[in-house]
Amino acid sequence: MDIVVCVKPVPEPETRLRVAPDGRTLDTEGVKFVLAGYDESAVEQALLLKEATPGSTVHVVSCGPAPRTEEVLRASIALGCDKATWVEAPALLASDPIRAAGAISAVLRGASHDLVLCGKQAGDDEAGVFAAALGELLGAPDLGYVVDLRWDAGAQRFRFQRVTEAGVERWEAPTPLVVGLQQAWNDPRTAKLPNILKSRKAAIARVPADAAVVGHASEAEKFELPAPRTGAKMIEYKTPEEAAQRLVRILREEAKVLP
Amino acid sequence: MTVLVVAETSAGHLAAATRDAVSVAQALAGGAAGVVGFAAGPGARVVAAELGRFGLPRVLVVEDPRLESAPVAAVAPAIAAAADACGADTVLVGGTTFGRDLVGRLAVRWKATVASGVTEAARVDGGLRVRRPVFGGRATETRRLGGARFALALRPHAFPAPAEPPVTPQVEAVGVGEVPPGVWAAKRVALEAAALGSGPSLGDASIVVSGGRGLRAAENFHLVEELAAALGAAVGASRAVTDAGWRPASLQVGQTGRSVSPQLYVAVGISGAIQHLVGMVSSRVIVAINSDATAPIFRVADYGVVGDLFQLVPALTAEIRRVRAG
C-alpha cells in the first residue's frame, strides 16, 4: 500500500507561551518544534498499516521552514517512515493550513496514493481543516476524527470508526482516501537510539513550495494570552437561587464555558 | 450581504451547534432577512421548519438519501452551489466534526477564506475579523479574513441564542450537484448513538466538579455528583475527601493525585491548600464555592460564591438543569 503521512512541526506541548514583539503571533524565540499530538498518532497509524500490509511504503511529507521541518521529518524517519519530502516554505505560508494543503497537494498530485494520513488537527492552531482541503485538492474523500483504521485486503477497503457528536460511527471506504486521524490502535512508538542516529544521515527530498496552488487571505492580527488571575470576582446575591442564576449566566455569557 | 447557514441534524432534529451559526449569521447579515438556511439528507424538511423557528425566511434543502451516510465531500458541492445561487458571500456552520470538515472543503472548492473554532466574528473593512482559541485554549488569536467569500465553523456554545421571531420558511429543493463517484464509495455503515449516563473521565473532561472537606460527611458528596451529572462533568475530590475514605483515591486532584486542566473547574467546599491547587490551577475558568471568604481558593478562582454550599450547590444544579431543558 502506498501511504503518505502529512506532519506539521508544532511547538512542544510544554512550551511557555509568549507573545511576539509585534503582538500578532507566538514568540518562537527559543521554542522547540516537534512532531506531536495527533500527527504522532498519524505516523504510528501509517507504520501499523505498513506492518500489517506487506509491500507497503510510508512517505512522510511536511511543509515549512528550516530547521524545524527537517527535524520533524527526521524524527518520522527514525520512527520508521521509508521516504521523506520537505516542502520548503516560509513559516507564514506553512502556518496557514489551507495554503499548506495547497503546497503539499502539488507534491502529491504526481502519483496516486492509496492513503493520505494527517492528524485530525495541529497542536497549535487546532483548526482541523487541513485534511478536508487536501482531500478536495487531491479529488479524494476525506474523513476526520478517525480511530482504529484497518485495511481489509480481502474486500479491498478500509474499515474504521469515527467519534463524532452523534456517537461512534462505523465506516468503510476504498482507496484513495484522506484521513484526519484521532487515534491509532496503539500508542505512538518511541524511536530507538540506533534509528535516531541513522535518521540523521537519511536522504530527504526538498521541493520549494508552490504558493500559487491555493490562495487564502487569512492574516494574523493579534495573539493574546489570558490576563493573569488577580483574585475571584465575588458574586453578590440575596438568595441561593439568585446566586445560581447569576453564576450560570456569567459562565454562559462572560466566561463562555457553558452552553 | 447574504449569509448561508448550513444546518446539521442531531437525532432527527436541528443540532444545537447550528443555533450558534444562526445567531452569528443574523448579526453579520444585519437581521433575519439576509440569512438563508441549508439542510441536507432525509430529515431536511423537518430541520427546515425548525430553522423557521429561529427566524430564517428561506431554506434550501437537498433530500438525496445517500447523504445520510456519505462523507462531507458529497454535500460540499451542493452547499457551494446553494451559496452562489442565493448570492451569499459567507457560509456559517457549527464547529462540529462536520462543520470543520466543510469549511476546509469550501476553502478550496468555493475559494473562500475560512476559520474554524471561531468565538467572535464581525464585519470589518474588506472582510471579517474573527477570534478563536489556540494552543488548547491557552491563548487566543484574532485574524483578519480578506477576499470575497468566507466560511466559518463556529465554536459550539460560544454565542447567545438567536433572537429573531419565528417565521414559516419558504423551502426550496435543490439538487445534490456534481459529486465525484469515488466520494459515494466511502460509506457510513453503522452508528452507535453516544451513550448517556456515566460521566467523562477526570483526564478527558472539559468540566470538573470537585468536592472537599466542606461537605462534612461522605453522605453529602452526592451534591457534588449531582452537579457534575447536570453539567456532564467529571467528578474530582480533594485529598481530605479521599483520605477520609469518602471517595476512592482515583478521584483525587492534587499533588499526589491527578493534575487536570479542564475548561471549567468548580471547587465545592475546598479551601485551596497549595497541595490541591497544584492539581487544578491551570484550568481555564475556576469557580469556588466556600463558606469562608478568606479561603486561599478564592485567590486562584475566577469567580467565587461565599455561602452555605448545602443551599448553593442544589440551587446551582437546579438552575443548570432548568437551562439545559429550556
Added chain:
Amino acid sequence: MPDFSLSPEQESLRDMARKFARTEMAPHAAECDKTARFPEEIYRKAYELGLMNLNVPTDYGGSGLTLFDQCLIVEELAYACGGMTTSVIANCLALEPILLGGTPEQKERFLKPFCAEYQFASFCLTEPSGGSDAGSLRTRATKEGDHYLLSGEKCFITNAPHASLFTVFATVDSALRHRGITAFVVPRSAAGVIPGKDEEKMGHRASSTSTVRFEDVRVPASDRLGEDGEGFSLAMRTLDMTRTPIGALATGIAQAALDHAAAYSLKRQSFGKLISEHQAIQIKLANMAQAVHAARLLTWHAAWTIDRGAKGTLESSIAKCFASDAALHVADEAIQTFGGYGYMKEYPVEKLLRDAKLTQIYEGANEIQRSVIARELLRAYA
C-alpha cells in the same frame, strides 16, 4: 574557541532520552522508591530502545556513543529517577573492563551475545573490608594450570541479583598488593557464583544491590582480562571512563531538585506574597542554579576531554566530586524551600536528597576523588 552548542544529532539523542525518562520512568519513580521494586518492564523498554550498553561499539551490538553523548542521555534519565538510571548504566561499568582490557576474541565472545539480549552485568570490585582501598582486596584467584579458582565475597554490587555476567577483580597473590590483582569475566551460570539478597537502601531503591560470593568458582584462563597483576590498572582505567557519567547522573538529580523548588516558589505564598519574592528564597535558588550549571559544564568538559583521547583523570574527578556534592546540596535546599511539605514523602524532593547521597559515595568516594585531584594537581607543580 569551544562551541557549547549541541549538534542536531545530540539534540535528537537527548530529546529521546528525555521523552523516555519523563513518560516511562518518572510516573513510576515514587512507587518504585516506596516499595523498592526493580521495574523490569522499564529496564526492558530501555534496552529495546538502545539506552543500555551505551558504551559498547555498534559492532558488538551496543549503541557506541561518545562519552559526551552518554552524559547527555544519563542526565535526562537521572532527572526522572537516579535509582533507575544507576541500574541502566551499570552495564556500562561492568562491560568497560572488557572494552579496555579484552582481546578482540574476548570482546567478540562476551560482548556480542551479551548485547543481543536484555540482560544485566555487574562490576565486582568492592569488598566488605575494602571499598576505597581497592588495592587491599582479598578475593583470591588461585591458578591451577589452564584455569583459576575464585573465592571471596564482593558487596554493594549494583544489579547483582539480576546479573547474568560479572566482571570480577581478584588477587593471585595478596603479598603483591595491588600488583597481584587480576580481572576476570564470570558468567552467573558458573558453579559457585552466589549473588546475595537485595539490600534495603536509603535511596536508588529502584536499583538492586547485593553481595556476590564466589566459592571456588572455576574460571578458564581464556576468561581473564589482560595478564596476572594487570587488574588494578584495568579497574582504575575503567573508573576513569565511568566517573564522568556519574557527574551527569548527579547533575540530573540536581536539575530536578532545582526545577521543583523554583516551580513551588512561584505558587506558594507567605507573608502576603509568593515566596519567590522573598530574598531568602531567591538567594537559595540562585545558589542552586549556579551549582547545577557548574556541575553540567564540568561534566561536559570532562567528557569532551576524554572523547578527544586524553585520560581526563583530573577533569573527571573534579566533575564527579563537584556534581555529586552539588546534587546533595541542591536537593537539601530544595527540601528547605518546600518547608514542611518538603519533609513529606508525598512531595518528590526528599527522595532526591536520598538519591543524591549515593553519588558522593559510589564510583569512587569523594574523599578519594579529592585525593586524586590533589595528586593530579600537584603533579603539575612538582
